[in-house]
Amino acid sequence: MQAIAFLGTGNMGGALARAACRGTDPASVLLTNRTYSKAAALAEELGCTAVHSNCEAVAQARILMLGVKPQMMAGLLDEIKPVIKASLARGEEKIVVSMAAGLPISFYLSALDCPELPFLRIMPNTPAAVGQGMTLVSSCNATAEALDEFEALFHAAGRFDRISEAQMDAAGVVAGCTPAFACLFMEALADGGVRAGLTRRQAQEYAAQAVLGTAALLLESGKHPGVLKDEVCSPGGSTIAGVEMLEAGSFRYAAMEAVTAAVKRSMELGKPKE
Ligand SMILES: NC(=O)c1ccc[n+]([C@@H]2O[C@H](COP(=O)([O-])OP(=O)(O)OC[C@H]3O[C@@H](n4cnc5c(N)ncnc54)[C@H](OP(=O)(O)O)[C@@H]3O)[C@@H](O)[C@H]2O)c1
Missing domain, CATH: 1.10.3730.10 (ProC C-terminal domain-like)
Known part of the structure; x- marks a missing residue:
């Protein structure tokens, strides 16, 4: 199974994909994007793989990075929900990570109808592209090992801090804006x-x-x-x-x-x- 898939490779998803490809073998990184050519160009530059379908990427990866705008999120979750549920039913592990501003973790768990899903809500910033990012992480259902694994994977993005979700708006503004x-x-x-x-x-x-x-x-x-x-x-x-x-x-x-x-x-x- 591939390690990590990025769904949405715009400014922020692309910056984190760059960091991931510096922190792990690019062969274990998958990219998808609504406009496929954007994912394909980035994949060629980073030496990772672009795929056409979000569902294909979700089926293959263990860590799923959601990099679309908040207003596109409900549609994306609807699309990938059956694949996530089928994988979990087979006993496969998935860790879902969203970088979208504003949306609470409860929104995702409810939209995916998976209350037990390990979920990380992160707020990165664009300096992650040059290894000088400040990323805030709050989580639900995730083990300490999963959080450690995530930070190790993205060590090339810069600094991390684990915070409660209640602090996410304030921390997200100070770091993200x-x-x-x-x-x-x-x-x-x-x-x-x-x-x-x-x-x-x-x-x-x-x-x-x-x-x-x-x-x-x-x-x-x-x-x-x-x-x-x-x-x-x-x-x-x-x-x-x-x-x-x-x-x-x-x-x-x-x-x-x-x-x-x-x-x-x-x-x-x-x-x-x-
Ligand atoms: N930019 C920042 O400084 C920043 C900081 C913290 C968090 N964030 C969060 O990061 C997320 C992305 O922001 P951004 O600034 O990177 O926006 P962006 O540059 O517009 O990137 C969003 C990407 O998602 C793609 N996309 C849209 N719908 C999709 C779908 N259904 N499946 C696959 N890909 C899809 C878009 O494809 P197209 O190429 O077709 O448009 C676009 O490349 C947002 O949720 C935002 O809140 C951003």
């Missing part, structure tokens, strides 16, 4: 650099590397971000002059409000439609 928020910040820093006479290439590279390096410093030093900020601000210097402008623009308040608004929206999207 931050790439967009951070890109806005880096774009604005680069705009400022261009305004001050740098080329776009220079300004973008310097801003991105500074953000990357500061994030590494924060994680590795374990220091509070305020301490790292103070270490850069000399008395009467240029950095504190810039910090004053960010405070005048309510930068930290805007970032907090962005997280609050995104968590609210994530909770709305996860509610069943009336």
Whole structure:
């Protein structure tokens, strides 16, 4: 039996398929996608296998990665439910993993009519494509061994943290939406650099590397971000002059409000439609 199948190889499913092919033998990875040519092109690049049918992939794989948009999920579950039920009836093990935002685990178990199915709800982020992801994992019916196996398979995606499902909206926003928020910040820093006479290439590279390096410093030093900020601000210097402008623009308040608004929206999207 193949180890793992990705159903839906778009931005996020594709990023995790890349990580899986770095963490395991690509020969054990299957890809399907509504537009088959997308799965085929990725399979050729990664040295894994594309198949035409979701049901064929589900029948062959033990770990099933659901990578479609939340609004497509009910249709996909309807399609693969008979294959999953038949495999379980034969005593085969399946671990189903969904990366869809918002949808609770109860939605899947009920749609598949398999209350005992080992299920992982994950919230990855796009930096997983370059091994710098932050993936949150909550689970139901899954053994500690299954969770360990999953993280080992995806070790090339970056960091993992196991959380309760109740924390998924908040954690999913801080990890999953931050790439967009951070890109806005880096774009604005680069705009400022261009305004001050740098080329776009220079300004973008310097801003991105500074953000990357500061994030590494924060994680590795374990220091509070305020301490790292103070270490850069000399008395009467240029950095504190810039910090004053960010405070005048309510930068930290805007970032907090962005997280609050995104968590609210994530909770709305996860509610069943009336
Ligand atoms: N992007 C992120 O940063 C991010 C972060 C965390 C979680 N997620 C979650 O990841 C999931 C995918 O998001 P995305 O950004 O990767 O979207 P995406 O780029 O649109 O990818 C979705 C893929 O699913 C394929 N698809 C649709 N219906 C299918 C079906 N029935 N069977 C097989 N494949 C099917 C689509 O095929 P086509 O090529 O025909 O369109 C498309 O390639 C979503 O549930 C999202 O909530 C995304």
